[in-house]
Amino acid sequence: xxxxxxxxxxxxxxxxxxxxxxxxxxxxxxxxxxxxxxxxxxxxxxxxxxxxxxxxxxxxxxxxxxxxxxxxxxxxxxxxxxxxxxxxxxxxxxxxxxxxxxxxxxxxxxxxxxxx
Numbered sequence: 001x002x003x004x005x006x007x008x009x010x011x012x013x014x015x016x017x018x019x020x021x022x023x024x025x026x027x028x029x030x031x032x033x034x035x036x037x038x039x040x041x042x043x044x045x046x047x048x049x050x051x052x053x054x055x056x057x058x059x060x061x062x063x064x065x066x067x068x069x070x071x072x073x074x075x076x077x078x079x080x081x082x083x084x085x086x087x088x089x090x091x092x093x094x095x096x097x098x099x100x101x102x103x104x105x106x107x108x109x110x111x112x113x114x115x116x
Contacts, residue, residue, distance in 0.1 A: 004047055011056050038076040038084075045069035045088065067096050074105040082112035 010016075034040050048066035051057045073088035086109040093102045 003044075004050075007051060007054075007057065011054070038073060038081070041069050041072035041076060042084065042088065045073055045091070049091075063095065067092060067099075070095065071101060071105060074109055078105075078109050078112045082109060082116065085109040086113045 028034060045066060048062050048069060052059070052062055052066065054062075070088045070092040074085045074092060077085035077088065085105075089102070089106040089109040093106050096102050
């Protein structure tokens with residue numbers, strides 16, 4: 001949520017500045033975006049997918065973070081949400097065909113989805 005806001009702020013031409021004064025408080029509650037790690041990983045993957053072709057974002061870093069988010073989503077969902085795991089693993093294989101972990105996550109997700 002916040003990362004998307006900051007990217008849009010930068011894209012609009014605004015530049016950050018440093019302040020030694022706290023200007024906001026952070027709180028985490030049970031329904032926050034970061035409360036469920038698997039949902040958070042899927043949300044981050046969606047965010048990095050959104051900015052994958054945006055020139056304001058470092059593309060190498062964006063691809064790396066997208067791959068990490070997809071791997072996390074595939075790894076964390078394979079037992080509880082096999083179809084979500086399969087979707088993330090398929091996207092990961094399309095993004096990084098050459099990495100063995102992509103194929104491992106895909107095989108595990110396919111196996112889990114076939115079981116139920």
